[in-house]
Amino acid sequence: MARVGAAIVLLAVIAAVIGPWVMPYDPAAQQLALRLDGPSPAHWFGLDELGRDIFARVLAGARISLLVGLVVVGVSSTIGVALGSIAGYFGGRVDEAISRLIDILLAFPGLLLAIALVAVLGPSLTNVVLALSLIGWVGYARLVRGQVLRARELEFVQAARALGATTPRVLVRHVIPSTLPAVTVQATLGMGAAILAEAALSFLGLGVQPPTPSWGTMLSYGRGHLLDAPHLTIFPGIAIALLVLGFNFLGDGLRDRLDPATQGGRT
Numbered sequence: 001m002a003r004v005g006a007a008i009v010l011l012a013v014i015a016a017v018i019g020p021w022v023m024p025y026d027p028a029a030q031q032l033a034l035r036l037d038g039p040s041p042a043h044w045f046g047l048d049e050l051g052r053d054i055f056a057r058v059l060a061g062a063r064i065s066l067l068v069g070l071v072v073v074g075v076s077s078t079i080g081v082a083l084g085s086i087a088g089y090f091g092g093r094v095d096e097a098i099s100r101l102i103d104i105l106l107a108f109p110g111l112l113l114a115i116a117l118v119a120v121l122g123p124s125l126t127n128v129v130l131a132l133s134l135i136g137w138v139g140y141a142r143l144v145r146g147q148v149l150r151a152r153e154l155e156f157v158q159a160a161r162a163l164g165a166t167t168p169r170v171l172v173r174h175v176i177p178s179t180l181p182a183v184t185v186q187a188t189l190g191m192g193a194a195i196l197a198e199a200a201l202s203f204l205g206l207g208v209q210p211p212t213p214s215w216g217t218m219l220s221y222g223r224g225h226l227l228d229a230p231h232l233t234i235f236p237g238i239a240i241a242l243l244v245l246g247f248n249f250l251g252d253g254l255r256d257r258l259d260p261a262t263q264g265g266r267t
Helices: 002-022 054-090 092-106 110-121 125-151 155-162 167-203 215-225 231-258 260-266
Strands: none
Touching (some): 002 054, 002 231, 054 092, 054 125, 054 167, 054 231, 092 125, 110 125, 125 167, 215 231
C-alpha cells in the first residue's frame, strides 16, 4: 500500500507540474455554448457551468492543493519541532506554558478555528495557509515533546552534556535528529489533512477565490448540478479522495518502515 500511495503522490506531482503546460485547453477559457456538457473524447471530464474544461481545471487545482500542503506542513512542522523540543528538553515552567497552550488549541476543532481565522483575516490563499499553519503546529509540538522527553535521557545525550556541549548544540545535533523519523511520518499524513482542509475552506467560499481553480471551489459550484451534471462534482471529488488516500498510504508505509517497534515485531 505504501508503493500505491507513493505512485499516487508521484502521479499527482507530475500532473500538477507539467499538466497545465501540455493541456490543449486553458482552465479559464469559456465555451458557453457547450456548458455542462458531459465527458467526451474532446473533453475527458466534461465542461462546467461556464463551459470550462474540467480536466484542465482539475490539473490546475492540483497545483494549489500541493502548494498549500507543502507550505502548511513546512511552517507547521518547523514551529512544532522548535516549541516541542524546547518544552521537552527544558521542562519546568517552560514545558507547562507550552503544554497548556497546546491543550487549549486541542480543545477546539481545528477546522472551526481555521474558519474563524480566515473569516477574520479575509478569504484568500495566503490567509488559508496562515490559518492552517497557526493551528497545524500543535500536533507536531505534542509529538516532538514526547520524543524529546525520551531522548534527553539517552546515554549519547548525557555524554554530550558531560563533554561540555552547549544546550543549542545538544538540541540541534543530537536531540532533534532523533525525532525526525516520527516527524516525517506526521508530515506525510499532515499533507493529506492540509489538502482536505484547504478544499473544505474553498468549498465554503473562504479559500481560493475565483477564477483560480480549486478542487473545493469546483465542488461548491457543482453541488447545484448534482442531478443534471454530476460530473462537475465527481471528478474533483475523486481527485481529492485519491490524493489524500495516497498521502495516508504513504504515511502508513513510512511509519511501518521507520518505527523500530514495528520492525522488531516483524523480525
